[in-house]
Amino acid sequence: xxxxxxxxxxxxxxxxxxxxxxxxxxxxxxxxxxxxxxxxxxxxxxxxxxxxxxxxxxxxxxxxxxxxxxxxxxxxxxxxxxxxxxxxxxxxxxxxxxxxxxxxxxxxxxxxxxxxxxxxxxxxxxxxxxxxxxxxxxxxxxxxxxxxxxxxxxxxxxxxxxxxxxxxxxxxxxxxxxxxxxxxxxxxxxxxxxxxxxxxxxxxxxxxxxxxxxxxxxxxxxxxxxxxxxxxxxxxxxxxxxxxxxxxxxxxxxxxxxxxxxxxxxxxxxxxxxxxxxxxxxxxxxxxxxxxxxxxxxxxxxxxxxxxxxxxxxxxxxxxxxxxxxxxxxxxxxxxxxxxxxxxxxxxxxxxxxxxxxxxxxxxxxxxxxxxxxxxxxxxxxxxxxxxxxxxxxxxxxxxxxxxxxxxxxxxxxxxxxxxxxxxxxxxxxxxxxxxxxxxxxxxxxxxxxxxxxxxxxxxxxxxxxxxxxxxxxxxxxxxxxxxxxxxxxxxxxxxxxxxxxxxxxxxxxxxxxxxxxxxxxxxxxxxxxxxxxxxxxxxxxxxxxxxxxxxxxxxxxxxxxxxxxxxxxxxxxxxxxxxxxxxxxxxxxxxxxxxxxxxxxxxxxxxxxxxxxxxxxxxxxxxxxxxxxxxxxxxxxxxxxxxxxxxxxxxxxxxxxxxxxxxxxxxxxxxxxxxxxxxx
Amino acid sequence: xxxxxxxxxxxxxxxxxxxxxxxxxxxxxxxxxxxxxxxxxxxxxxxxxxxxxxxxxxxxxxxxxxxxxxxxxxxxxxxxxxxxxxxxxxxxxxxxxxxxxxxxxxxxxxxxxxxxxxxxxxxxxxxxxxxxxxxxxxxxxxxxxxxxxxxxxxxxxxxxxxxxxxxxxxxxxxxxxxxxxxxxxxxxxxxxxxxxxxxxxxxxxxxxxxxxxxxxxxxxxxxxxxxxxxxxxxxxxxxxxxxxxxxxxxxxxxxxxxxxxxxxxxxxxx
Numbered sequence: 044x045x046x047x048x049x050x051x052x053x054x055x056x057x058x059x060x061x062x063x064x065x066x067x068x069x070x071x072x073x074x075x076x077x078x079x080x081x082x083x084x085x086x087x088x089x090x091x092x093x094x095x096x097x098x099x100x101x102x103x104x105x106x107x108x109x110x111x112x113x114x115x116x117x118x119x120x121x122x123x124x125x126x127x128x129x130x131x132x133x134x135x136x137x138x139x140x141x142x143x144x145x146x147x148x149x150x151x152x153x154x155x156x157x158x159x160x161x162x163x164x165x166x167x168x169x170x171x172x173x174x175x176x177x178x179x180x181x182x183x184x185x186x187x188x189x190x191x192x193x194x195x196x197x198x199x200x201x202x203x204x205x206x207x208x209x210x211x212x213x214x215x216x217x218x219x220x221x222x223x224x225x226x227x228x229x230x231x232x233x234x235x236x237x238x239x240x241x242x243x244x245x246x247x248x249x250x251x252x253x254x255x256x257x258x259x260x261x262x263x264x265x266x267x268x269x270x271x272x273x274x275x276x277x278x279x280x281x282x283x284x285x286x287x288x289x290x291x292x293x294x295x296x297x298x299x300x301x302x303x304x305x306x307x308x309x310x311x312x313x314x315x316x317x318x319x320x321x322x323x324x325x326x327x328x329x330x331x332x333x334x335x336x337x338x339x340x341x342x343x344x345x346x347x348x349x350x351x352x353x354x355x356x357x358x359x360x361x362x363x364x365x366x367x368x369x370x371x372x373x374x375x376x377x378x379x380x381x382x383x384x385x386x387x388x389x390x391x392x393x394x395x396x397x398x399x400x401x402x403x404x405x406x407x408x409x410x411x412x413x414x415x416x417x418x419x420x421x422x423x424x425x426x427x428x429x430x431x432x433x434x435x436x437x438x439x440x441x442x443x444x445x446x447x448x449x450x451x452x453x454x455x456x457x458x459x460x461x462x463x464x465x466x467x468x469x470x471x472x473x474x475x476x477x478x479x480x481x482x483x484x485x486x487x488x489x490x491x492x493x494x495x496x497x498x499x500x501x502x503x504x505x506x507x508x509x510x511x512x513x514x515x516x517x518x519x520x521x522x523x524x525x526x527x528x529x530x531x532x533x534x535x536x537x538x539x540x541x542x543x544x545x546x547x548x549x550x551x552x553x554x555x556x557x558x559x560x561x562x563x564x565x566x567x568x569x570x571x572x573x574x575x576x577x578x579x580x581x582x583x584x585x586x587x588x589x590x591x592x593x594x595x596x597x598x599x600x601x602x603x604x605x606x607x608x609x610x611x612x613x614x615x616x617x618x619x620x621x622x623x624x625x626x627x628x629x630x631x632x633x634x635x636x637x638x639x640x641x642x643x644x645x646x647x648x649x650x651x652x653x654x655x656x657x658x659x660x661x662x663x664x665x666x667x668x669x670x671x672x673x674x675x676x677x678x679x680x681x682x683x684x685x686x687x688x689x690x691x692x693x694x695x696x697x698x699x700x701x702x703x704x705x706x707x708x709x710x711x712x713x714x715x716x717x718x719x720x721x722x723x724x
Numbered sequence: 725x726x727x728x729x730x731x732x733x734x735x736x737x738x739x740x741x742x743x744x745x746x747x748x749x750x751x752x753x754x755x756x757x758x759x760x761x762x763x764x765x766x767x768x769x770x771x772x773x774x775x776x777x778x779x780x781x782x783x784x785x786x787x788x789x790x791x792x793x794x795x796x797x798x799x800x801x802x803x804x805x806x807x808x809x810x811x812x813x814x815x816x817x818x819x820x821x822x823x824x825x826x827x828x829x830x831x832x833x834x835x836x837x838x839x840x841x842x843x844x845x846x847x848x849x850x851x852x853x854x855x856x857x858x859x860x861x862x863x864x865x866x867x868x869x870x871x872x873x874x875x876x877x878x879x880x881x882x883x884x885x886x887x888x889x890x891x892x893x894x895x896x897x898x899x900x901x902x903x904x905x906x907x908x909x910x911x912x913x914x915x916x917x918x919x920x921x922x923x924x925x926x927x928x929x930x931x932x933x934x935x936x937x938x939x940x941x942x943x944x945x946x947x948x949x950x951x952x953x954x955x956x957x958x959x960x961x962x963x964x965x966x967x968x969x970x971x972x973x974x975x976x977x978x979x980x981x982x983x984x985x986x987x988x989x990x991x992x993x994x
Contacts, residue, residue, distance in 0.1 A: 138854050149859035160864055163838060171835040175928055342810060349814035366816070420865060473875040475890040484895075548912065568869060570912055571898070654874070657895035671898050681899065685784045685876030 098704075105701040108694035112480060113460035114341075115691055119477050121380050122334035123387040126449050127326045129442045130394060134323055136435040137316045137405065140428050144312065144412055147424035148305050152298045154418045158257075159291035165250055165257050166265045166284060170272055172247045173238055180234045187230055191223045231274070238273055242266055308411045315404040319397050326390060331476070333383040340377055347373040384451045391446065402439060405432070464698065470656045470673075472682065472692055480695040482702065484658045488573070488672030491659060492648060493641045495577025495668060496584055500641075501634055503581075504588035512596040513618045524593075531586035539650035542579045543571070547651065550575055554669070564669030571653035574668040579651060580641045588637035595629025596622060632714040639710040643703065645676040652677060675699050745774045745966035750789040751799035752878050753902055754921050755824060755954055756780025758987040760799060763974050766983050772973075774966055783878030790959055791815065796967045798957040801827065801878030802885075812959070820963075822956040822971055825989035829883055829950045830925035830932035830940045832907065834914045839863040841934040844949050847887050850917060853894020858915060871906045871918035874899040883919055886950045919950075923988025945990050954989065 073081070119125055153160065174181060198216045201209065241247050248262075257265065268281035279285070299306065350370035354363045409432045416422045467481020511523050547570035554565040564574065599622050607617040623630070653671020656678075661667055679696050686692045749760055757780055764776040779785070786798030787808045804819060812819050831847055833839055842850075842861060849855035850868055859865040872893055873880040884890060900906045903924040910916035911929025925932040925940055932940040938947045945951050956971055974980045981991040 142854060142856060142860070145860050146857045146865070149857075150865060153859060153865065160838075164836065164864060167838065168836045171929065174835075178928055338807075342807075346810060346814050349816065353816035369813075469895065471892055473881065474892050475884065476892060568867065568913065568915060569898075570909070654899040655896060656899070673899070681874050681901075682876065685782045685788075687784075687788060 101697065101701055101704060104694060104697040108691070108698040109457060109460050109464070111691045111694055112464060113455065113457050115478070116460055116463060117455050118334060118337045120453065120455060121384075121451050122337055123326070123330040123384050123451055124334060124477050126387050126446065126451075127323065127330045129446050129449070130319065130323045130326065132438055133398065133401075133435070133442060134316060134320060136431065136438045137319075137401070139431040140405065140409070140435060141309065141312050141316075143424045143428035143431055145309055147416060147421045147428065148302065148309055150418045150420035150424065151302055151305070151416055152295050154421075155298050156291040156294040159287045159294065161257050162261050162265060162287050163284070163291065165261075166268050166272075168250045169242070169247055169265060170269050172249060173241050173269060173273060176241045176244075176246060177234060177237045180230065180237055184227065184230050184234060187223060187227045191220065191227065194220050194223060235274060238270065242269065304411075305413055308408050312405070312408045315401055315408065319394075319401055322390060322394060322397060326387060327476075329383075329386050333378070333380075334477070336378040336383065337380075340375070343373050343375045347375065380451055387451075394446065398439065402436075405435065464695075468658060470678070478692065480691075480698075482675075482699065484656050485673055485675045485678055485699065486702075487658050488652065489642055489648075489674040489676070491573050491667065491672060492577045492580060492652060492674060493638060495574060496580035496641045497634065497638055499578060499581035500584040500588060500637060504585045504637070505592050505630060505633075507585075508589050508592035508596060509618060509623065512593050513622060514614070527589050528586050530582065533583075535583065535644060535646040536650075538579055538583065539647045542575055542647060542651035546579065547571055547575050550578075563665035564663070564667070567669040569653055569669070569671055571651055571671055572669050573652065573659065573672050576648050576652040576672075576674075577668070579647050580644055583644060583647065584637040584641050587640045588633050591633030591636055592626075592630050595626040595633060598629060599625045628717045628720050632717040635710050635714040635717070639707050639714075642710075643676060643707055645680050648674045649677040649680050654681070675703050679703075745964065746777065747774055747797065747964075747967055747970060748777045748789075748795045749797045749799060750779045750781070750795040751786025751957075752783040752801040752954070753780045754783075754801040754827065754877075754879055755799035757903070758923060759825065759984060759989060762983050762987055763980055766979055767970060767973060770979060772969075774970065782876035783881075784876050786957055787811070790819075790957060791817075796958070796964065797971065799824070800955045800957055801952070802882045803955070804957060817962070818960040820958045820960050822958070822975055823992045824954040824956050824975065825984045825992050826945055827952055827954050827989050828922045828940055828942075828945055828948050829879060829886070829919050829952065830922055831887075831917065831919050831935060831950070832910050832925060832930045832932050833917050834910055835929050835931050836914050837863060837931075839933060841937060843936055844887060847935065847950075848889055848891065851883075851888050851893055851897065852891045853896055856896075866915040869909075869913050869916045870894065870897040871900050871909050871916060872897045873903075873906070873919075874901060877902075879903075879919070879921065882952045883950065886952060887919075921988065922990075925988075942985075942990050953992070 069075075194216060198213075198220065201213060201216065264283045268284050271281040272284075280288070347370050350366050350373070354366035354370065357363050357366065409428070412425060412428060414425075416425055464480055465482055467479060468483050469479040469481045470484055471477075471479040507523070507527060511520055515523060550572075551567050551570050553559065554562075554567040559565055567574070603621055603625060604617055607621045608614070612620070652674055654673050654677065655671040656673045659667045659670050659672055663670075679700055682692070683696050686696065747764075749756070749764075756778055760780075761776075761778055764778065768774065768776075780799070783800040783802050786795070786800045787804065789795035790798045791811060804821070809819065831842060837858070839858065839862060846855065846861045850861070851870060851872070853870075855861060856868055857865060858868055870893075872883075884893070898909075900909065900918070903920040906918040906920055907924050907927040907930055910918045911927065920927075922940065922942070934940070935949050938944050938949070940948065956974075958967065958971070975992055984991045
């Protein structure tokens, strides 16, 4: 033992001697020491150079975004699309009033037939459940039927084929068909048995969330009907279902008769907007044509140059002439925007009269809507219609000046482009009308998900770190620490799949539980939501926050803790009064770095957040977490793959990347500053 | 200079004759997920010595790859756009269009939903966000969850053109990565609605609604409102013999048409 130790020492000292001696190996006049030093230094500076290159590349691509975006906005205005969208807004507000009132109407009409509808829904649900529970046998039956059909076709082909009938093939086919038929009979019998068994189980009677229970008498009949429908002898529905459907229809009809006045109001409301809609769609076509001309002007020089270059390179005179002719055909002159916009200006008066009529009609009809309703949903939606009427009036008022003062050549500053990007509420791409690049929906999505993740992860991670660092015994430490740090090794795409297939479904099922309804946002309709993504990201952030918090706790000088204990404080008092407060800036830095980890995470949010590009509806309060959202990282991953290099859309995605980069940089910088403060203690 | 080029071309031709020909096919997910790979297998099985490289990442990539010269054949589930044609002309290239098959886009709802039929107007209302509750279209009350493909998909665009009068999707729609995911989400959400290609419409847990009273069945292709043609695109004069042979086979041969039918499309010949 001691011998081998001595050997290694001798060996290493030999090695050291060789490296650190002044003379000996030289390379371009440099000693070995220098070579190693430059190698390490070179590696470090290479990393920095690459970082600078990345920054430069991002900045270069993104910097081009605003001028391009500005040009797009200008075209949007010059083509009159902006004007058309003002009218579109008014129509949209009107549609909201109508839609809410319409929902209220149907809630009222359907209220007496709820029982019948529940039975019909139960029958459909049970049938679907049974089919999915016995899916394998259904597939077998289907395959058997397919095979039989194929065999019969073969037989027909054989019979029709010219020449002598192949007797052996014929007999073989007939035998096959008989066998297949027999097999189908057995499979069907087996299936019938399976279905009967499954029907007895609770799983088949899982009617899903929000379903109204049905009476036991109806249940028996539904069971019968399901069996009947699963193995249809004819195209007719089961008599019970036919009967229920008829009853439901009759009750609805009766109710609709009572509410005929309501329906008339709705009809009048719908037809009131029609002239406006016609005007809108006419102007839309005109504006779209103008936009096309403006866009084609932009690409015109490039197209002409391409034809000219093509003509230059070819030797064939005919081809050359053709290409030159094509180059000559490219129109480079700017379209006359005033002429293009003339129909829009002349429609201002028409719009004003139409709007006045529409407003008067809506005001009158809005008063005609019933004040109260029998059902909860009816009342809620009538209230909504009321609310939307208010919004309609505001929109009309606000748009009046915009429409009167609208000019296609009104100047548009570059700041307008910045504002439209940072504060824009729409992200609409690949549109046939106009692409909008507004960051807000993506930003709010990213931000909400991160907040949820932090709220969940911080208590877990910090308390786990405090426990492991201060309170746990050695055995617990050696187990807990690696276990938590292992979470960081799970690939995020694996977590994403888990989120879609397992976690999302479980979360939704849990959200249906009766005694959890006090939680905002429950019951959830969607599987892919802000909450789902937030919880998964919390899981991913735990190791980061845990490890850094533990480091911060380790950095607290031992003397402090020992002093505290010596003064007679208990272990817990020492932890909460001395150690944690001393390390607090380190813990805050840990949380910030965890936030940086979360906001940059892509795969999980892309798969799990639901990808709805809309600012979440905050009127639902905390219930907002049950909605789907899209994120800044998710949109880059989803759209960057298919956009043309150098297009506006491409640059917009880069700009989103820059925003993410700036956020991460800011978070990291703040964390560093806080950590520096800690070191001063 | 020219001589070197032609010499190179000759060498590569000779090499090509000896080695296996390789066809690079890129573009639409609708074509590239099932149909083209199966066609390729069938083509090889019938004794043609070619190898295939197939990448299905959305119709737009068909044109970017053709432009960059990184693909022999582009697959697209929509017609080529005017701006894309311009890009080709700008490079002095001309595009050739082969109709690969016809596809019907099925509007799917959850199997448990009571809605069996929708009009095109209702579909437009649902996907643009004008209609937000199932009770407005004859179902049981419940907020509608709309699932669509993401913006790069050809189906996204062709559905917008065929069923939505080119209006923009409502901001409440959720963008899914592919047909499979839409079917999956609609199967799990009783209030869900989405659209998928004909081949995906018989997945478990979903059902296709009749559109304007026409059911989603291959034999109804002519009357069904939301049907479209699928395309192969190639560049005129730059197509290898092997690629031409494959395309002709894929669009006319009886075996190929059988494959097309099996994966749920309607052969172009009919």
